[in-house]
Amino acid sequence: MKVERVKGTRDFLPEEMAKRRWVFERIREVFERYNFHEVLTPTFEYTELFKLRSGEEVVKQLYAFLDKGGRDISLRPDMTSSVARLYVSAFQTAPKPIKWYYIANMFRYEEPQSGRYREFWQAGVELIGSDKVEADAEVIALFTESYLATGLEDFTVNIGDRVLLDEFAKMLGVKDDIGLMRLIDKKDKLTQEEFVKALKDFGLSDEGVEKVLSLIEIKGESNEVLPKAEELFTSEKAKAEIRRLYELVDLLDAYGVSKWIRIDLGIARGFDYYTSVVFEAIAPNDLGIGSIGGGGRYDNLIEVFGGKPTPATGFAIGIERLIPILEWKGLIPEIRLRPDVYVIPIGKDVELRKTAIEVVSALRRAGVKADVELTGRKLRKALDHAGRLNVPYVVLIGKRDLENGNVTIRDMETGEQRVVKKEDVVKELLEALGL
RNA sequence: GCCGGGGUGGUGUAGCCUGGUCAGCACAGGGGACUGUGGAUCCCCUAGCCCGGGUUCAAAUCCCGGCCCCGGCCCCA
CATH class of the missing domain: 3.30.930.10 (Bira Bifunctional Protein; Domain 2)
Structure with missing residues (x-):
């Protein structure tokens, strides 16, 4: 019952x-x-x-x-x-x-x-x-x-x-x-x-x-x-x-x-x-x-x-x-619950996942409302999910970038992507978000 | 405490009057088509008749009781 x-x-x-x-x-x-x-x-x-x-x-x-x-x-x-x-x-x-x-x-x-x-x-x-x-x-x-x-x-x-x-x-x-x-x-x-x-x-x-x-x-x-x-x-x-x-x-x-x-x-x-x-x-x-x-x-x-x-x-x-x-009377402002950044590791590799956690933690410490993919979704589904949440920026962490110490920042509105140094991702996103 | 209207997957609903078909649909969720690029499409999966009793060969459907929801009364310190 x-x-x-x-x-x-x-x-x-x-x-x-x-x-x-x-x-x-x-x-x-x-x-x-x-x-x-x-x-x-x-x-x-x-x-x-x-x-x-x-x-x-x-x-x-x-x-x-x-x-x-x-x-x-x-x-x-x-x-x-x-x-x-x-x-x-x-x-x-x-x-x-x-x-x-x-x-x-x-x-x-x-x-x-x-x-x-x-x-x-x-x-x-x-x-x-x-x-x-x-x-x-x-x-x-x-x-x-x-x-x-x-x-x-x-x-x-x-x-x-x-x-x-x-x-x-x-x-x-x-x-x-x-x-x-x-x-x-x-x-x-x-x-x-x-x-x-x-x-x-x-x-x-x-x-x-x-x-x-x-x-x-x-x-x-x-x-x-x-x-x-x-x-x-x-x-x-x-x-x-x-x-x-x-x-x-x-x-x-x-x-x-x-x-x-x-x-x-x-x-x-x-x-x-x-x-x-x-x-x-x-x-x-x-x-x-x-x-x-x-x-x-x-x-x-x-x-x-x-x-x-x-x-x-x-x-x-x-x-x-x-x-x-x-x-x-419409006096209560709309309060958005979505995060500003969503970090997606591409693949199941533990090192990738750890890097994703490092990135999301750095963002959170910098005061950014950030989330990380936790369900093991594949990239396509994860982007789909981020899109539904209306997240403005996604950080993609994949093997290909990481070999060169890079990650990818994707602007979800325009679809534009930039490859940046892993160390610069927080700075780049703070700038993009105007924080 | 009293009165009226309701209760079907997570959400919204069809079916109930006039009992009998696997309880239908949409959205949401999970998976796949498609192992590094989103909102599309297609396929699959998950998941429901509020509870109890009665009538009946047979109840989501009819009857009774309870619980809960919506609204009204009483009350509102």
Whole structure:
């Protein structure tokens, strides 16, 4: 019986890997420029860690199992919990802020569908130890610049706020604030009528429905919509939070990223551990892909894990969401996998083969991507193979040349051949390749 | 967890409705024609009905269950 891949997982072939690596490297460079440093935690943790954060129900979304020692283990569903654990266990007294990033695979036990796998990759950062709006701005600016670094320009970073959503629920006298947020989060999937009906079914009065409709109207350029928020909200707590948002967009302007920033108070981003600012990136596309990443402030999580109360903020970029969009827009450069030179020994003679290896090794040491014939093909087939690979130059090593200390360089495009001294082959090829 | 559509050599597919011919074709891979000169041509070879059960004289084909893929729902920390 054939052994298949595990459900929801993928094999990445060389072409795909080259593209993925290109994207990772663009993002990594920006992270580094912002002086975030890379960390990597174990692929699996005690299931308890994730339960602490999100409650018992998350277990059914986790790739959870008992190991041979009877430990209750889960593959990480994201990096935030692990990073918080790491911080609590060893970095509570480290100089603040701590700026960490990661590029790693995550696992969730869910039904695979478009853009959703059981193993997927995220590139993200966590900034621990500052509750200031400056920290939010730094993180959101980096979030924005990460997408820009991949060449993506047609996207927005939409900012919402959990404090305002909480205050809003209080204002309406709603007890099930999570239920309300869940509903508000779904607004874009429903028509206006369906949405209103859902709100009424939820138990809102006509006035309440009106207020929700005003809330989701608070969406767009910050200078246009923040004044509307000031009108809608009355509590002191809400007012203070709105002032914070004003400061935030002001700082983001200083970062030079305001062009991509929008306010959208209807964003909830799940309902687990975010405490204040939340944000997500959306890039218009025909692929049915929604959010391509998101994050927010989580000031309570570290104490949940047994640390001193410590503010933190961060984001994660979903690579499986981003890459299809970049490809769809043609932003990922074609990466050629072919070698620049292919060395073919003519015949089975061991000395010839050794000379071929010496030549290819010299080329490789000189920085040329070079390959050597390994299958024992005859010359005709070997040239055929080189032609299919689109290799620009072939070095032929045969008895006839070698008797005079020569090898032959063949230009595969023109078919021209030159006999050169064996010692000169590297120099000649470097020149021909323009290296 | 639920719903819909699928699963035939490495890849793409024909055949399935209406059961019965060696499961056909193309590309890819290996070898040869052609032992030092490429992409051509010809020949040969490798390699397949997702798994299990049922119906039947006979199953790729019909039925049931499972697994997996594609998409949607739930959920999305």
